[in-house]
Amino acid sequence: MRRKLAAGNWKMNGTRAALSEIAAMAEAAKGAAEVLICPPATLIAEAAGANTGVAIGGQDCHAEAKGAHTGDLSADMLKDAGASHVILGHSERREDHDEHDDHVRAKTRAAWEAGLVVVLCCGETLAEREAQNTLDIIGGQLAGSIPDGATGHNLVVAYEPIWAIGTGKVPTTDQIGEVHDFIRARLEKRFGEGVGRSVRLLYGGSVKPANATEIFAVSNVDGALVGGASLKAADFVPIIEALNASA
Ligand code: 13P
Numbered sequence: 001m002r003r004k005l006a007a008g009n010w011k012m013n014g015t016r017a018a019l020s021e022i023a024a025m026a027e028a029a030k031g032a033a034e035v036l037i038c039p040p041a042t043l044i045a046e047a048a049g050a051n052t053g054v055a056i057g058g059q060d061c062h063a064e065a066k067g068a069h070t071g072d073l074s075a076d077m078l079k080d081a082g083a084s085h086v087i088l089g090h091s092e093r094r095e096d097h098d099e100h101d102d103h104v105r106a107k108t109r110a111a112w113e114a115g116l117v118v119v120l121c122c123g124e125t126l127a128e129r130e131a132q133n134t135l136d137i138i139g140g141q142l143a144g145s146i147p148d149g150a151t152g153h154n155l156v157v158a159y160e161p162i163w164a165i166g167t168g169k170v171p172t173t174d175q176i177g178e179v180h181d182f183i184r185a186r187l188e189k190r191f192g193e194g195v196g197r198s199v200r201l202l203y204g205g206s207v208k209p210a211n212a213t214e215i216f217a218v219s220n221v222d223g224a225l226v227g228g229a230s231l232k233a234a235d236f237v238p239i240i241e242a243l244n245a246s247a
Helices: 016-023 041-049 075-081 091-096 101-113 126-130 134-145 173-191 193-198 209-216 233-246
Strands: 005-009 034-038 055-058 085-088 117-122 155-159 200-204 223-226
Touching: 005 085, 005 155, 005 200, 005 233, 016 041, 016 233, 034 085, 041 055, 041 075, 055 075, 075 101, 085 101, 101 117, 101 134, 117 134, 126 134, 134 173, 155 173, 173 193, 173 200, 173 209, 209 223, 209 233, 223 233
Parallel strands: 005 034, 005 223, 034 055, 055 085, 085 117, 117 155, 155 200, 200 223
Antiparallel strands: none
């Protein structure tokens, strides 16, 4: 059985005043689904130290364990601050920081070395979807970004169509199901059925309380990676509850 996962990516949002939002998610985090918030790195230690029952993760890490990399954070540092997870390969990192699959693969290895669960993102642009290249793009990202050694314990895959992120546009449930079924099949083929079936698959891109129930009913959707609607407990708690109800 795959435990459902409601994950929030705060991106570059939130100062210490926002920690009360995580505290306000604590009650909802006692349900069947695991709840994860990835705040800015500045908040990880305090958020994790609050022991709310909400897991805390980073949004990126460096591939090296330490060294002359000004401004970067190692996976060990995230772990030491109290993070249990790290998002890697988000399209905003791929775009803003010119990250490619080989970088994401190296970072994933480093995160696993540190004992972090990796939430690995993949997704196509609108042009790629319109050219009917979605599955090729996703297949390439999975092959290139995931190192050998994936398990249901160290890897979560998030499908985030780039055109759906922060836009209010959401793929149809058929489109989401097609990609999630494809990801599941690829993971089973590469890592074997047992492992392939145990990796949780999240959908991300304009998930809101109003569309969560419909998305959570789609085949091979084990939860969501939520941006904007994870910043406030008032928005995220109904999404967590929809996921709990979908089990
Ligand atoms: P939105 O939920 O704001 O569309 O962001 C999705 C996302 O990028 C999560 O990583």
